[in-house]
Amino acid sequence: MKDIRLQEIATLAYRIFLAFFFYQIVRFLFWFFNKDLIKIDSVSDYFSLAYHGTAFDSTGILYVNALFILLSLVPIVINTKKYYQKFLFWVYFVMNGIAYGMNFGDFVYYKFSQARLTTAALHVAKHENNLGKVFITSVFEHPFVIFWFLVLMFFWAYLYKKVKINEMKPKNKWIYFSSSIVTLCITAILVVGGIRGDFKHSTRPINLVDANKFVKNPTQANVVLNSTFSFFRTIDTNNFEEVHFVDEQFIHENIHPYKIYLRENVEPKPNIVIFILESFAKEYSGAFNKNTKIKDFVSYTPFFDSLATKSLIATNAFANGRQSIHGMSSVLAGIPSLTDAFTGSPYANQKIQSIVSVTNELGYDTSFFHGAPNGSMGFLGFGNILGFQHYYGKTEYNNDADFDGMWGIWDEPFFQFFAKTLDRKKSPFMATMFSVSSHHPFKVPEKYKGKFKKGPLEIHEPVGYTDYSLKKFFETAEKMPWYSNTIFVFVADHTNQIAYPEYEKAMNRFAVPIMFFSPNPKYNLHGEITEPAQQMDIYPTLADLIGYNKPIRSWGRSLVSADKNYMVVNSDSIQNQFIIGNYIYRFDGKEVTGVFDIADKNLEKNILGKIKSPEIEKGILLCKAWYQDYMNRVINRKLD
Known part of the structure; x- marks a missing residue:
């Protein structure tokens, strides 16, 4: 034996x-x-x-x-x-x-x-x-x-x-x-x-x-x-595969992958400045929580809140991804991150229509700013794919005295560098700033210790610092000649630490602020958008505002148009999620696995198969149709 x-x-x-x-x-x-x-x-x-x-x-x-x-x-x-x-x-x-x-x-x-x-x-x-x-x-x-x-x-x-x-x-x-x-x-x-x-x-x-x-x-x-x-x-996985659920006519009539917004006489063309704010979740801002009825709510963004009173804000907006690079592709190119991120896939290196390509076509100077070491987060590589003409990072800033010791140049000095660099450019220009400081390990410069609210979360203090950096940026920029004809956009790349139970809910973990501001009254950027919006809406909104007047490939919609048909898309890395009409759908790439009332943000009561209605049946078909179009365009390189 x-x-x-x-x-x-x-x-x-x-x-x-x-x-x-x-x-x-x-x-x-x-x-x-x-x-x-x-x-x-x-x-x-x-x-x-x-x-x-x-x-x-x-x-x-x-x-x-x-x-x-x-x-x-x-x-x-x-x-x-x-x-x-x-x-x-x-x-x-x-x-x-x-x-x-x-x-x-x-x-x-x-x-x-x-x-x-x-x-x-x-x-x-x-x-x-x-x-x-x-x-x-x-x-x-x-x-x-x-x-x-x-x-x-x-x-x-x-x-x-x-x-x-x-x-x-x-x-x-x-x-x-x-x-x-x-x-x-x-x-x-x-x-x-x-x-x-x-x-x-x-x-x-x-x-x-x-x-x-x-x-x-x-x-x-x-x-x-x-x-x-x-x-x-997830090692060596590539879950990008073509599927066929519906015919192309259904996609054309219901998904509208190409959109055109006609706007007359937008001259001179406005400058565009996009702030993608690291971890700057909706939860931290008072202006975006007026209607959430959170008891004893505390805001950590006084300047952001004050600017919101003079802006067009989307108070029910969501991120289309989970990481910073996902935010970049969603905001600038209208491409979300599903269970597998597009930016980490074999298909990322292709010609992509985006707000960068659109403004390049119109003769804009296009730049990307990020205070980290050049190439950090994959921004330089993806920025080159999108077609940015200039990249400004820690190298171009060229002063390590302002380095935070971990991620990059502190927001306040780098935002000043941003304003002064823009002042040397010829209008019109499109520039994107991706902030750095509201990030783990959640520090602020030594000279500002004690200046900003600490709150119960570590991130609250650096969010306050980034908000202050925005204030200082505007104090500088509003004195410059390009300022008066500029459209500013503000959005978080993704969410971060959570203090309030409302933001512990599954869908609200993607809740981000979206804000459009311009000192030029002709763009009429005022008011509040309460229906669901997303990062992917920023690109078509800007194409609309600058009067591009040509078809754009977009799964989002212009938030300043009469278009009220929305499909908010993101993924928790396990399944894809859609907000369509009155319901939230969970989709695994093959079948819809859950349907939830739009008020059920924690996705607790799956009504799939329990409640039948034409709206739900149509929503299930729309999820499949959208996914089919996404896979087709990514795999077959039809993103231009």
């Missing part, structure tokens, strides 16, 4: 079981540190989520331990020797330690991304040269993450060593080798089944979308998932 290696098989099973045990512990800790964002009603609900998470744990654990399992069972006679077992120990804990650590990173990362770690993070990280600083800062700010990681890894190693393999030499090598081959074959089948999620040939391997099968609201899917699974499942 010894020659069929029962001792080694049992010990291997014990060691793999330990991984499952510790993944359940880290699942609980992940939820505990994010329980304000992920609501679970009862203990039984939590255990249900944890139980269903075992399938996703299996995939992650077996991915990571495939080599360890092979080395544990391969028939090489020396398997039970102490030095070989020590070698296995290090293989096991190096591989598992790295993978396990991903889950601890999500304790903090999730608060900013509202999504589990995926390879999309690599598309951002590859453009950064300050990751070491970011990591060290995060460690000092969140020591509990390292503490729990080390405690659990030591405890894991302790339990691992409690079960040892006694050294033995096979007596009957024919039995030893033949039984080993049988064991390896059976194990391989089990491992493949575990990685796939089941053994049915007819079903696809489980992916992030499948976590939604077991939840009461979509945010709970992040408890079912684990970071190891979500990272490995």
